[in-house]
């Protein structure tokens with residue numbers, strides 16, 4: 011019960027990795043503000059656990075994120091932690107032909123969205139005497155991936171933002187880390203990778219012989235938010251079954 | 257806290273003091289059977305008895321030492337689930353300033369930190385592979 015009495019916001023909590031993170035944090039005693047663009051998805055996930063509440067916001071809208079975090083704080087009186095997980099995938103197209111609207115949208119949600127979320131969260135974490143932030147990057151924050159320029163650029167950007175915020179707010183008791191998962195079967199990836207043969211091939215590329223699961227990513231996220239990680243900040247943590255080790 | 261490493265047989269090298277001892281204590285708190293290996297016999301045996309584990313004398317830079325300890329673990333515990341290659345030393349003489357480094361000292365640092373880790377993997381892996389899913393943690397340092 012590492013999060014008894016702790017209030018934690020999770021963006022993109024309505025699906026996939028975010029939903030698994032909400033469930034894991036709640037199972038360890040946290041009260042979770044489930045923030046998502048899709049209010050029904052957020053309500054469904056919040057309804058499945060004890061002590062969670064749904065909030066609707068688009069992370070790419072700084073004013074909306076500001077309000078959503080303020081709403082979480084007025085719900086439970088404080089903020090101890092945040093998981094900035096909302097993100098989108100996108101088509102696989104080489105850079106010269108990559109659709110500009112997808113570039114703008116991906117950067118707005120996956121990179122600026124994390125920045126706007128942290129701007130909304132930081133004052134409350136500082137007022138709380140400290141706290142922990144986990145930003146969802148990807149193996150694409152470590153390595154390139156042909157066809158996904160916007161996603162790779164955004165996820166590398168998240169790692170840099172994470173290190174910078176860790177340096178800026180460490181003295182005020184705020185830790186900031188990134189989690190970098192490999193391929194996980196979620197609605198995001200299943201929308202682009204529909205063929206079962208592709209997934210079998212992806213499984214085989216891991217030293218473990220399989221892709222990660224949402225629960226695997228939730229376990230790392232919970233560790234980084236917990237007191238067990240009190241000396242861990244400003245770093246990016248792979249949950250990748252060894253796929254980037256070669 | 258219990259559960260996550262319940263009943264796992266975990267060998268911690270350099271486990272008598274410092275980080276190794278903290279790792280051994282935490283693993284024991286979470287239910288592991290901790291096998292403390294060290295050259296420091298008194299501190300190692302004391303820690304092992306405090307946490308309900310077992311002590312083996314081991315210089316990680318000695319291949320014969322590894323052969324004997326792994327055989328003893330197979331005999332005493334029937335297998336091994338995890339290895340923490342923690343034993344390590346820093347320079348004992350005037351830091352690691354390249355202009356003053358002592359060659360014998362350098363060789364000792366490599367023997368313990370590098371040979372020790374590789375020998376640990378070499379000798380533990382066959383027993384771990386026979387014991388089901390396993391895990392190795394190697395202690396490194398700030399390297400970036």
Ligand SMILES: NC(=O)c1ccc[n+]([C@@H]2O[C@H](COP(=O)([O-])OP(=O)(O)OC[C@H]3O[C@@H](n4cnc5c(N)ncnc54)[C@H](O)[C@@H]3O)[C@@H](O)[C@H]2O)c1
Pocket residue numbers: 021022023024025026027028045046047048051067068069070095096097098099119120123146147148149190191192193194195196197198199
């Ligand atoms: N699934 C993978 O293989 C994988 C691998 C590495 C990293 N990631 C990252 O993990 C995060 C979660 O991905 P997932 O696979 O769970 O995806 P998902 O599509 O299952 O869930 C994403 C959630 O974010 C919400 N969301 C999307 N845009 C939003 C916005 N503008 N504002 C607020 N909420 C928004 C969606 O409504 C959805 O509920 C993303 O940042 C993704 O890049 C996923």
